[in-house]
Amino acid sequence: MPAPPRTPHGFLEILELVWWRLDRALDLDLIHWSAMLGALECLEVGCTAVIDHHESPQAIEGSLSVIADACAEVGVRASCAYGVTDRHGAEGARRGLAENERFLRAGGDGYVGVHAAFTCTDETLEAAAGLAADLGVGVHIHVAEGEADAPAAERLADLSRPDWLLIHGVHLPDQHALQGTLVHNPRSNMNNAVGYARPARFEATGNPVALGTDGIGSDMLDEFRIAYVRLRESDVTAGPETPWQWLSTGWDLMPEARNDHVTWNYAAMEPWHLAFSPGVRPERVEVAGEEVWADGRSTRVDAAEVRAKAAEAAQRLFRRLDDLD
Secondary structure, eight states: OOOOSSSOOSSHHHHIIIHHHHHHHHHHHHHHHHHHHHHHHHTTTOOOOOEEOOOOOOTTTTTHHHHHHHHHHHTTTBBBBBBBSSTHHHHHHHHHHHHHHHHHTTOOOOOOEEEEEGGGGGGHHHHHHHHHHHOOOOOOEEEEEGGGGGTTTHHTTTOOOTTTEEETTTTSSSOOOOOOOEEHHHHHHHHHHHHOOOOOGGGGGOOEEEEOOOOOOHHHHHHHHHHHHHHHHOOTTTTHHHHHHHHHHHHHHGGGGHHHOOOEEEEESSHHHHHHHTTEEEEEEETTTEEEETTTTTTSSSHHHHHHHHHHHHHHHHHHHHHHH
């Protein structure tokens, strides 16, 4: 991947110079192969379900279906949302809302997505919350990940509901009045140097805490280990049972995954063992009664072909990034 135009200094510049540029370079074909490879890598580490939101301002219409179809082809459950934002003007926000509505009304599994409050007008936030309420789903939104979004709690307090997903929450105050599940992403937060969310504090405010990766990998057991050592760094009395509970909250967000079965190459699948046992891998994965991973390979798709096509797509993506301003 080409380097950004200059070295980012701080979270906002990381967004502007890396991630938001990448979003602008995506088209539907690139999204397809990205989702295929991502789903394949989920099975490789025993993850059967993905909840995420997506942005591709030059290819909004149909993007959620492309992602959902690619995951279904591999055999991974997916809950999708388009991250609505006013970064590309009111028309871009309108198109993002329309893509969420189209996908959900067509029977897609997901949420109404919002990038983050600090990139949206109050009108867009209200429209997203209203659409989610009309469709009977929650809102999937990044909240107070960096200091620039610290006012999010005040702006969202009257809109949020218990079925919302509040991603990050690093700079939320202890008493924030937001409803919803707080999703902790320790590796991503460390990578972007935004600080430690101290997620254990949110349980006191009635917010369930779940564990996520913010798209920086699929290995939830590894994310559990990172969550544990990050918690331990701030509280030497803490044990791995707490981040293990955060990991388990994922099943509350996608209950169907409780019916999936993974056979691991390690017998002691409990927190005190797994917190100190890297290298645990699945031998067999069954999703919705179908074996989708066995003997180190996918049963549905040719992994070599997916990787080859994804590598070709990546080179095309990199050329598009080089062409961006």
